[in-house]
Amino acid sequence: MLKARLQAALAVPVAASVALAVHLCLPNNELPPEARLYSQLLGIILGAGIAAAVVQFLWPALRQWMQNMCPIFAAAISALCFWELITADWHWLPLPYFPGPAAVLQSMVGDRALLFDSTWHSLLLLLSGYVLGVVVALITGVCIGWSARMRYWGMPLLKVVGPIPATAWIPLAMVVSPSAMFSAVGLIALAVWFPVTMLTISGIANTRASYLDVARTLGAGRWYLIFRVAIPAAMPSIFVGLFMGLGTSFLTLVVAETVGVKSGLGWYVSWAQGWAEYGKVFAALIIMAAFFSTIMTLLFKVRDRVLGWQKGMIKW
Numbered sequence: 001m002l003k004a005r006l007q008a009a010l011a012v013p014v015a016a017s018v019a020l021a022v023h024l025c026l027p028n029n030e031l032p033p034e035a036r037l038y039s040q041l042l043g044i045i046l047g048a049g050i051a052a053a054v055v056q057f058l059w060p061a062l063r064q065w066m067q068n069m070c071p072i073f074a075a076a077i078s079a080l081c082f083w084e085l086i087t088a089d090w091h092w093l094p095l096p097y098f099p100g101p102a103a104v105l106q107s108m109v110g111d112r113a114l115l116f117d118s119t120w121h122s123l124l125l126l127l128s129g130y131v132l133g134v135v136v137a138l139i140t141g142v143c144i145g146w147s148a149r150m151r152y153w154g155m156p157l158l159k160v161v162g163p164i165p166a167t168a169w170i171p172l173a174m175v176v177s178p179s180a181m182f183s184a185v186g187l188i189a190l191a192v193w194f195p196v197t198m199l200t201i202s203g204i205a206n207t208r209a210s211y212l213d214v215a216r217t218l219g220a221g222r223w224y225l226i227f228r229v230a231i232p233a234a235m236p237s238i239f240v241g242l243f244m245g246l247g248t249s250f251l252t253l254v255v256a257e258t259v260g261v262k263s264g265l266g267w268y269v270s271w272a273q274g275w276a277e278y279g280k281v282f283a284a285l286i287i288m289a290a291f292f293s294t295i296m297t298l299l300f301k302v303r304d305r306v307l308g309w310q311k312g313m314i315k316w
Contacts, residue, residue, distance in 0.1 A: 011074035012049035019081035038102035107279035129188025141200025166191035180260030192245035199241030203234025
């Protein structure tokens with residue numbers, strides 16, 4: 001037990017020490033001497049790891065957390081070290097297309113104002129399209145799933161329009177829409193609409209007949225059956241559609257920003273690639289990963305709160 005604690009406590013400091021030593025000993029560092037942000041970052045990680053290794057013996061909650069997370073952090077730091085070796089030292093990957101982590105960090109810090117502005121515009125665009133798509137999808141999904149007449153007319157439309165990728169509509173959207181912003185919002189909404197609609201239909205249509213029969217026996221009307229019986233029973237299926245729609249919205253967001261919108265992370269990647277600033281490209285990709293993962297995590301938190309009886313069944 002003590003050995004396992006020591007291994008967990010020393011994993012991050014050892015990995016940070018090796019990464020820092022490799023960085024300082026590189027013969028051909030691509031950054032000027034005054035730009036040492038990466039070495040400072042590794043030094044901070046090393047200091048924090050040593051401090052946490054000492055404190056965790058007095059703090060049981062921190063010790064448990066470190067036993068779970070330190071191997072992952074150590075692996076991530078080791079991956080950064082290997083990344084620097086194969087780019088800045090061994091040159092296995094050609095420059096400038098594959099800069100080292102130090103160059104990416106320098107680009108991220110140096111262009112932080114534009115990156116923050118791009119992230120903010122991407123967030124606004126994503127939320128606008130996603131909320132619009134979810135609202136329309138829930139309405140159409142509930143109508144088609146509940147009404148046989150709506151299902152007769154609605155399912156052919158879903159079968160024809162739904163499988164077409166939202167990005168395939170970009171040429172038409174740019175012609176029909178009055179601005180690139182509106183076309184991007186519409187494309188994201190369309191990408192979200194199909195999976196959420198299909199899963200909502202499935203959840204509503206597969207509501208147990210016994211639930212509806214009991215509610216009718218107690219005098220429930222149509223609207224009560226829809227909003228208090230069918231929709232709550234369909235919530236697990238609806239959340240599956242929300243997750244699928246969120247994934248497709250990320251793809252559509254990036255593509256839409258590269259072809260028309262003059263701001264956002266997708267636009268930033270295209271702009272940086274045009275100027276051969278590949279350090280900025282990788283910086284934007286890292287921010288995209290953190291940005292999209294955070295949004296997905298928040299949706300999981302909402303799911304766990306709404307579907308308390310299924311909490312922990314699907315982890316993120």
